Amino acid sequence: MAEVGSPPARNTRPRNRRALITAAAAELFHRDGFDQVGMSDIAEAVGVGSSALYRHFAGKQQLLTHVVLDELHPFVEITAEPGDVEDVVARLAATALDHRQLGVLWQRESRRLPEERRDVLRGELREVARGLTGLARAFRPELGDADARFRAWCMFSVLTSPSYHQVQLGRGEFERLLGEMVVIIGTLPPQELAPRPEARPDQLERFSGRASRRRLLLAAATRLFADAGYTKVTTEDVGAAAGIAGPSLYNYFASKQELLSAVITRGNAWLEVELERTLATKADPAEALRALLRSYIRFAFDHGGFIDILVSEVGHLPAAERHRARQTQHSYVAEWVGLLCEARPELDPVRSRILVQAALTAANDMARTGPIRDAVAVLRLGSALMLETPVEG
DSSP states (O other), X not given: OOOOOSOOOTTOOOTTHHHHHHHHHHHHHHHHOGGGOOHHHHHHHHTSOHXXXXXXXXXXXXXXXXXHHHHXXXXXXXXXXXXXXXXXXXXXXXXXXXXXXXXXXXXXXXXXXXXXXXXXXXXXXXXXXXXXXXXXXXHOTTOOXXXXXXXXXXXXXXXXXXXXXXXXXXXXXHHHHHHHHHHHHHHSOOOOOOOOOOOOOOHHHHHTTTOOHHHHHHHHHHHXXXXXXXXXXXXXXXXXXXXXXXXXXXXXXXXXXXXXXXXXXXXHHHHHHHHHHHHHHOXXXXXXXXXXXXXXXXXHHHOHHHHHXXXXXXXXXXXXXXXXXXXXXXXXXXXXHHHHHHHOTTOOHHHHHHHHHHHHHHHHHHHHTOSOOOHHHHXXXXXXXXXXXXXXX
């Protein structure tokens, strides 16, 4: 999406005011999060009074619905039109950068939509997946249904991965790099995918016999924050889910924010330990990258709730803790980027970051919302994205 730019002068009525409103809302929702943005903030960004917004949208939820669907619809249109594969890939890559907010908006903010609007969004996403499944088969006509569907969702993950970072690259090169990753996914050899595993027992059920109260509260909070969102969960909900009387929770955590902080700190600590262990035991950088990706996928599949929270709820931490959590995430990804630069000396940190983020986004999406939960397939695909994507310096 284009920059919102300076708002028009007040007391003017540009004919594209509705588009200006949705553009400003998309930028603010992406940057600050739906819960942190008020209609007055959007009005100020557009240069109008709040009442003018309500002439176009009944409220913030309706505006969010329009924003997400407007960001998604160009993908629906492109994937619905069969055409030359090279042309389709190029158009998808260009659209991904024109609508760079989409990944965060649909993965993080769409939970704020009422259920009936989420159903509309799911329908649009299914249309995109159907079109991308056809694209996967254009690369490999022999693909089975599950394999083609898996590749389709991974293509969409790659295309939306720039939503999760601020890395800048020349427009033509960025489009080409995204397109090359789509081609890598499409041309991988056919694979037999493992059936979706049965749901694992809830953490509380598995650990309740030997877990401390603090661990029970952390497990309950992780599940509830991931399922319902931080703002909709109370400390009483967490205590009840852990089988602990509400007031007793405050013996362990001073507030709901402190509980959220502990959940995020706990998950980040596990990832850092795995990072240190891998760096200490794997001398070859490409081998270390594959080992890191393998452990990350296992963690994401086993602890999808933490990934949900990391994607969606960090913005609810106090400013200093929010900054610290994001710095921790940035430093973690930077270690991957350094390894990839070692493994592929032709890469610079900018291109390496784009490739790493694409692999991590695919892993996150398969763990959270993907139709296929085959860890080996995700490892194979993520490794190819990082280590095999052609890159021009």
